[in-house]
Amino acid sequence: MNKLTKLPFLFIPVLLLLLLFAGVSVAQSGENELLRIIAFGAHPDDCEINAGGVAAMWAAQGHAFRCVSLTNGDIGHFGMSGGELALRRMQEVEAAAEILGISTRVFDIHDGELMPTLENRKEVAREIRNWQADIVMVHRRYDYHADHRYSGVLVDDAIILVEAKFFTPDTPPLPRSPVVLYYDDRFQRPLPFVPDIVVSIDDVVDQKRAALEQMPSQFSDKDSWTYGRAENVPEDEETRLRLRIDALMNRNVSIADRFRTNLVELYGEEAGNSIQYAEAFQLSEFGRQVTVDELMQLFPGFD
Numbered sequence: 001m002n003k004l005t006k007l008p009f010l011f012i013p014v015l016l017l018l019l020l021f022a023g024v025s026v027a028q029s030g031e032n033e034l035l036r037i038i039a040f041g042a043h044p045d046d047c048e049i050n051a052g053g054v055a056a057m058w059a060a061q062g063h064a065f066r067c068v069s070l071t072n073g074d075i076g077h078f079g080m081s082g083g084e085l086a087l088r089r090m091q092e093v094e095a096a097a098e099i100l101g102i103s104t105r106v107f108d109i110h111d112g113e114l115m116p117t118l119e120n121r122k123e124v125a126r127e128i129r130n131w132q133a134d135i136v137m138v139h140r141r142y143d144y145h146a147d148h149r150y151s152g153v154l155v156d157d158a159i160i161l162v163e164a165k166f167f168t169p170d171t172p173p174l175p176r177s178p179v180v181l182y183y184d185d186r187f188q189r190p191l192p193f194v195p196d197i198v199v200s201i202d203d204v205v206d207q208k209r210a211a212l213e214q215m216p217s218q219f220s221d222k223d224s225w226t227y228g229r230a231e232n233v234p235e236d237e238e239t240r241l242r243l244r245i246d247a248l249m250n251r252n253v254s255i256a257d258r259f260r261t262n263l264v265e266l267y268g269e270e271a272g273n274s275i276q277y278a279e280a281f282q283l284s285e286f287g288r289q290v291t292v293d294e295l296m297q298l299f300p301g302f303d
């Protein structure tokens with residue numbers, strides 16, 4: 001056998017191996033594509049309160065979820081403030097992140113002083129790029145708290161720029177715009193929140209509760225508990241913490257009840273009606289546009 005006739009015998013096994021690897025990688029990227037989600041909140045607890053359930057569910061499936069607080073939370077307490085409180089807040093969100101299985105970051109901007117500046121727009125764009133985000137979450141810009149409002153404005157303003165390679169050229173641009181989703185809120189003017197996706201968090205209620213329990217500076221301090229006004233404040237810290245977290249989890253019950261029609265549409269009659277706790281999100285018009293079916297494929301817990 002001369003050299004030329006031997007060649008097909010060498011090529012065929014190599015070709016088969018290449019086809020095998022190509023087939024495996026196509027199957028993996030199609031069915032098990034791992035997502036990268038970044039959720040901004042104004043304060044160190046907003047992301048956990050609004051998306052802690054879906055964060056735990058995504059993380060359990062191996063997706064990468066990051067909570068970012070745009071301020072350090074250094075004034076929202078009646079007994080302490082400044083650097084001491086900022087450090088305490090950071091330790092608390094880190095403990096919560098460990099329970100949820102996610103990553104976390106706190107920006108060193110004073111609580112109550114977040115502004116929609118060009119500098120902050122660049123920082124938010126860099127953060128979204130560095131995380132290589134497929135999905136971005138944030139407050140709507142219609143909210144009682146200026147820090148919440150400006151968090152929404154900063155993300156809204158940064159989104160169009162994360163693909164623009166000459167904006168903050170020190171950080172490489174994203175290849176495509178992320179999907180942007182807003183947290184649920186109850187404000188009616190000028191526009192009420194209208195959910196595009198409502199997700200059952202029944203399977204991770206205990207995990208979300210446990211994460212929120214890591215934040216006593218937010219929920220169990222006696223002076224802050226009722227903003228120093230209410231009577232009959234429970235004496236022991238454990239009771240105060242439990243009652244505040246009950247109230248927070250009741251928000252998830254209220255979301256499930258308010259958006260029951262959406263749950264039935266998304267999960268079917270029987271499952272939709274039996275869901276107790278939910279988190280809801282509205283698609284922003286400024287990020288990548290997707291259908292409800294595509295959202296269901298992105299979120300955990302849908303068949």
Ligand SMILES: [Zn+2]
Pocket residue numbers: 042043046145148
């Ligand atoms: Zn807040």
